[in-house]
Amino acid sequence: MKHIINFFFELGMLKKTPRSGFQFLGSGSESVAEHVFRVATIGFTMARLDKQADAFTVVRMCLFHDIPESRTGDMNYVNKHYVDVKEDQVVKDLAKTLPFGDELKELLEEFNKGESREAQLARDADQLDLILELKEHQDLGNSYAKDWIHFALKRLKTDLGKRLAAQILETDSTAWWFEGRDHWWTEE
Numbered sequence: 090m091k092h093i094i095n096f097f098f099e100l101g102m103l104k105k106t107p108r109s110g111f112q113f114l115g116s117g118s119e120s121v122a123e124h125v126f127r128v129a130t131i132g133f134t135m136a137r138l139d140k141q142a143d144a145f146t147v148v149r150m151c152l153f154h155d156i157p158e159s160r161t162g163d164m165n166y167v168n169k170h171y172v173d174v175k176e177d178q179v180v181k182d183l184a185k186t187l188p189f190g191d192e193l194k195e196l197l198e199e200f201n202k203g204e205s206r207e208a209q210l211a212r213d214a215d216q217l218d219l220i221l222e223l224k225e226h227q228d229l230g231n232s233y234a235k236d237w238i239h240f241a242l243k244r245l246k247t248d249l250g251k252r253l254a255a256q257i258l259e260t261d262s263t264a265w266w267f268e269g270r271d272h273w274w275t276e277e
Contacts, residue, residue: 092186099183102159110165116231117222121158124218125151132214139249142206150200150211153193156183203246213250216241220254225262 103122111117132151136144155163157179164174180197184190199208219241227234238258245251261268 093188096183096187099159100156103155106158106163108165109163109168113165113167114223114226114231114233114237116226116229119222121155121163125155127221128154128211128214128218131217132211135210135214135217135247135249135253136207139206139210139247142210146196146207147210147214150196150207151214153196154200154211154215156180156193156197209246210249213245213247216244217250217253217257220257221262224257224260228262 100122103125104120106121108119108121108124111119129148129151132147133144136142136147157174157176158164160179160183161174161176164172180194184194187193199205200211201208203209203212220238223234223238223241227238242251242254245254
């Protein structure tokens with residue numbers, strides 16, 4: 090049981106690990122754990138909309154896709170150009186300590202290959218979270234966010250991911266709580 094508890098503590102590192110790309114964007118901050126939560130929710134939604142993918146597999150991939158960052162930190166696209174991260178070694182070392190280690194390794198290998206329907210949806214969920222975050226920054230006036238969105242859109246693989254991204258770009262990020270709710274702001 091000690092290895093399981095150590096794993097739980099290690100997961101806590103993701104709450105303390107900042108997503109490093111925001112330093113280049115010039116605005117915002119987010120932990121890896123915050124990112125993973127929305128990715129998993131997006132992945133579940135996409136799997137349900139897709140109706141061909143196994144939602145449980147998609148969600149597990151989304152939940153675990155950034156687990157290695159508890160040991161490596163978050164490597165943004167600039168970092169990855171220069172730093173050789175031993176993610177495979179992290180997964181191998183972690184998997185040795187967990188009773189479901191082989192399953193974890195298989196999930197991350199499948200996610201990284203990006204060949205199965207589930208992996209493509211999970212990878213698109215990862216990009217859609219980024220696009221959502223960037224759209225929020227764009228709506229708040231960060232002009233650089235548009236350039237980042239352009240490249241994130243190119244990484245989408247599924248038609249569903251592309252359709253969702255198009256809708257994200259057409260939707261004001263405050264519409265979910267502001268649009269059509271004038272009475273919230275005028276009534277006492």
